Amino acid sequence: MNTKQRNAVLIGMAIVLAMWLFPPWIHGSGRGIEDAGYFFLFDMQQHNNFEIHRIDFGRLFAQNVVAFIVTTAAFIMLRPIDRS
Numbered sequence: 693m694n695t696k697q698r699n700a701v702l703i704g705m706a707i708v709l710a711m712w713l714f715p716p717w718i719h720g721s722g723r724g725i726e727d728a729g730y731f732f733l734f735d736m737q738q739h740n741n742f743e744i745h746r747i748d749f750g751r752l753f754a755q756n757v758v759a760f761i762v763t764t765a766a767f768i769m770l771r772p773i774d775r776s
Contacts, residue, residue, distance in 0.1 A: 697771065704760070704763030704766070711759065714730050717746065718747075727748075
């Protein structure tokens with residue numbers, strides 16, 4: 693692994709960490725589920741309006757898959773070229 697590949701992996705890990713610290717939220721129940729946006733995982737001020745907020749794990753999973761695919765593509769594209 694060269695330094696460019698290592699940096700691509702570190703950037704990908706930082707992006708995934710940021711996605712887990714600021715996950716997508718939904719509120720409501722049943723058919724009344726709506727997008728509540730993104731906010732910090734431990735921000736309790738967002739929860740004082742007596743609505744049930746939950747993490748949208750489907751969207752979070754999809755974001756992690758996209759980040760993994762982009763990081764893997766960058767890792768492959770940054771490999772050293774064999775000139776022999």
